[in-house]
Amino acid sequence: METNPRTSEIARKTAETDIRLSFNIDGTGSYEVDTGVPFLDHMLELFAKHGCFDLKVQAKGDTKVDDHHSVEDIGICLVKALKEAVGDKAGIYRYGFMLLPMDEALAEVALDFSGRPFLAWNVEWQQETIKTFQTSLVEEFWRAVAVEAGLNLHITARSGKDAHHVSEAIFKGTARAMRSALTYDPRSKGIPSTKGSL
Numbered sequence: 001m002e003t004n005p006r007t008s009e010i011a012r013k014t015a016e017t018d019i020r021l022s023f024n025i026d027g028t029g030s031y032e033v034d035t036g037v038p039f040l041d042h043m044l045e046l047f048a049k050h051g052c053f054d055l056k057v058q059a060k061g062d063t064k065v066d067d068h069h070s071v072e073d074i075g076i077c078l079v080k081a082l083k084e085a086v087g088d089k090a091g092i093y094r095y096g097f098m099l100l101p102m103d104e105a106l107a108e109v110a111l112d113f114s115g116r117p118f119l120a121w122n123v124e125w126q127q128e129t130i131k132t133f134q135t136s137l138v139e140e141f142w143r144a145v146a147v148e149a150g151l152n153l154h155i156t157a158r159s160g161k162d163a164h165h166v167s168e169a170i171f172k173g174t175a176r177a178m179r180s181a182l183t184y185d186p187r188s189k190g191i192p193s194t195k196g197s198l
Contacts, residue, residue, distance in 0.1 A: 006182075008084035010077045016069040017061040023081035025182055027054030035059040035074055037067045039133035040141075043171045044074075051175035071137045075144030083149060086182060089113055094192040096181030100173035105160030107169035109177045112152040115198045119146040122156040123170070127163040135163045138170060150198075 006025040013019070031048035033041045035057055048055035057077075061070030086092070097110045119142060125135040146153040155174065160166035191197055 006085040006087070008081040010081045010084070012073060012077050012080075014073070017059060017073040019057070019059040019061075019073055019077045021058075021074070021077045021081055022054075022056045023078065023085055024054035025082070025085050027052055030054045032056045032058075035070060036061055036063050037070050037133065039130055039167075040067070040071055040074065040137075043138075043167060044078075046168060046171045047175045049175075050172045051179045053175070053179075067133060067137060068140065071141050072144045075141040076148050079145050079148035079151075086113070088191065089198045090191050091184045091188050092182050092192060093185045093188075094181055094198070096177035096179070098173040098176040098180070099158075100169050100176060102160075102165045102169035102172065103162070105162065105165035105169045106158040107160075107166065107173040108154075108156040108158055109170070109173040110154045111174070111177050111181060113149070113181055113198060114152045115150040116152055117147045117150050118152045119143045120154040120156075122154075123166065124157065125163055125166070126161050130163050130167065135167070138167050142170070142174070 009022045011020050029049040029052045031045050033044045035041050036059055059070060059074055063070055095112050100107050121139050128135060142155060155170055157166050
């Protein structure tokens with residue numbers, strides 16, 4: 001199987017955010033993250049580490065108003081970099097699944113790099129905020145990822161009372177599922193679809 005470097009760099013500047021991001025699918029889990037949203041920093045660090053992705057993010061946004069624009073736009077940039085890095089998806093497993101525990105929380109993640117965006121979100125929060133971070137923004141982040149990636153993404157919190165633990169299980173679980181889906185299948189010689197494209 002061809003093993004060209006699967007890396008990408010993205011820059012995005014709007015009236016609301018200014019983001020620079022680099023992504024390496026076949027990394028070691030190294031990260032340098034400064035988004036201006038401390039809880040998102042923590043989640044992205046977990047995502048990189050557990051996906052074995054190398055991730056650098058430098059972002060400035062209108063966080064004095066709200067974290068929403070930064071969270072959504074960083075999700076968009078992450079996926080643009082991911083799409084560019086993965087290319088035509090030839091030889092990848094395509095599907096990924098993870099059932100991941102984090103103390104009392106248990107997250108189930110199933111995904112398909114199908115080219116057809118859909119987010120099935122089954123999470124009920126026990127708290128509306130984690131310090132100042134709105135828990136509803138976790139869904140917004142993964143919705144941006146699913147839409148931009150053309151990703152069929154199902155996320156279910158099977159259990160969990162602590163919103164931090166639930167969020168952590170979701171980010172770790174999605175990272176692990178993505179890692180599985182994006183790994184090269186040694187038995188596959190082309191696009192993993194009877195259509196011939198994804």
